[in-house]
Amino acid sequence: IDVGGVERVPADLAEMATYDLIVLSDLNARAFTEAQMMALASYVRDLGGGLLMAGARDAFGLGGYSFTPIEEVLPATFDLRRRRDRASLAMVIAIDKSGSMGMEAAPGTTKLDLANEAAARSAMLLSPLDRVAVAHVDTEVSWTQPMTAVDDPARIAGAVRAAEPGGGGILVDITLEASYDVLEGQPTQLKHLLLFSDGFDSEDMTDARSLVRGAASRGITTSVVSMGNGPDTPELEQLSRLGGGRFYIVDDLSELPRIFTQETIAASRAALVDRAFHATLGEPSAATRGIDFSSAPALGGHAVVNARPRASVLLGATEDDPLLLVHQHGVGRSAVFTTDLGAAWGRPWLTWDGYAALFGQLGRSLARSPERRDAQIGVTLEGGRGQIRVEAVDELGRVRNYLDLSATIAGPGGRSSEVALTQTASGRYEASFDADAPGPYLVTVRERGEGLVGSAGVVRPRGDELRGEGTDHALLAQVAALTGGEVREGSLDAVFTNRPPAVYAYAPAWRELVAAAMLCMLLSVALRRLVLPRRLAKGAAVVEGATKLAERPTTKAPDRTPALASRDQTDARSPPDDEQASPTAPPPSEAAPPDTLAETLLSRKKRRR
Structure with missing residues (x-):
């Protein structure tokens, strides 16, 4: 089970397919993109997924779901035309048609096209008991649809959709004056103005506050939709507060149809029943089996919807209003619960024993069936x-x-x-x-x-461009010519045989060598200049002494060969020993100083003995 806000709603149909049931609890339609709504509808209709919508003030008609793909798959509609007990409404829709409204909001669709479509859908929600007028305003007020009873909604919608942009900016004061004058004499119980104006270019609002206050004192309410959050937006918001209506800021004009329909239903004051009631059991169902609804606490109120002809009303609310409806749509099932799931009106049920059983059984009956293994x-x-x-x-x-x-x-x-x-x-x-x-x-x-x-x-x-179109031989030949190569065709083995000899490329290495030399130089200087620990210093001295001995030139020993030869010659001339008396031995002469390091070391060794 995944729980979260609208950001957790899957973005596309492929992601939705991983869920068996999706529950929308008091989520406004403005939180969804058009693509998400279409995906949710397809999820139920085509994939067999389950969908439950619950809520009150931010769901159903008040949540802006009229004429949306989601409404199409639910077991209830949200227009109130068939309700005879609601108050009659006279409504003026004033639309900015300045030059900027002629700009494209989507390919082939201008900003004014979206505003006109929103006004047309609002008219489609009204009944013959109601009256409507549509004005397009720039520097003057043009009545595209004069005040009339809504006996032919399609004709009114066609006239509104045909309006074209003008020039200049919208003049608010003259718009308010003209709209209130038209509403003043209407024979309806409710009177309402919906003003759509540019938050960056709403001009002439000098008397706007006093005009709105005066209209409110005469029972005329005013709601405002600001296109963008511009310098004029705070004043437009203030007008809606003074007029007892609602205020909307819209950056994406594709939301306008939802806002206008939401506002139309809110202006009718018939979308909510704000009084306590006890749920009554309707058609038998697996969702309500085994639950004693006579012990259920009273709920604080509910939203008003119309059951579709083939929908099953499992629980009833006040009078003929449904509380829980289900139906089959396509290969999936959907349900509507017309109060919240515990945030306000539905809070008393949170401690009721039947609450968990009801929604557990309802969820299982709506969820997509498991896939078969055969x-x-x-x-x-x-x-x-x-x-x-x-x-x-x-x-x-x-x-x-x-x-x-x-x-x-x-x-x-x-x-x-x-x-x-x-x-x-x-x-x-x-x-x-x-x-x-x-x-x-x-x-x-x-x-x-x-x-x-x-x-x-x-x-x-x-x-x-992503589909395979075969081999581009011309491009391959061009690449081979530019790089000095060749195009090889045939089997894969032929491509990799008889390859040209390897070509070597040389890269300069002087940077690395210079860096190594500099490092060696720094080490040499450090050994000479830095004070090292005694052990390291002794080792360095030994190394340095060995280096000096290796560099000292060796003294060459005198050549004694001539002396030996002279002595042999003397011995040859001397008489035999028996004929010549032995000479007296000469006194020993002083030893010659040692000439080499080896002789020096040998001499020292003898003296120690």
């Missing part, structure tokens, strides 16, 4: 057609033949269609459908009399 559904795209294939095999592996299957296809843009599946082989059923538009296609398969079988989907990519 069928596999596949959807593919071939050209501009979608292909549906169902393999029906039960858990024991036995094929299921002669099934009566149909598929509902929910396409992009809220489009839907239905096709019958034909058996093409043992346990196999197939059908096709148009799928030429880009976007998602969700397919729901049902068996007649058995309900949901399963669902599957496929997406057609947006744009022809």
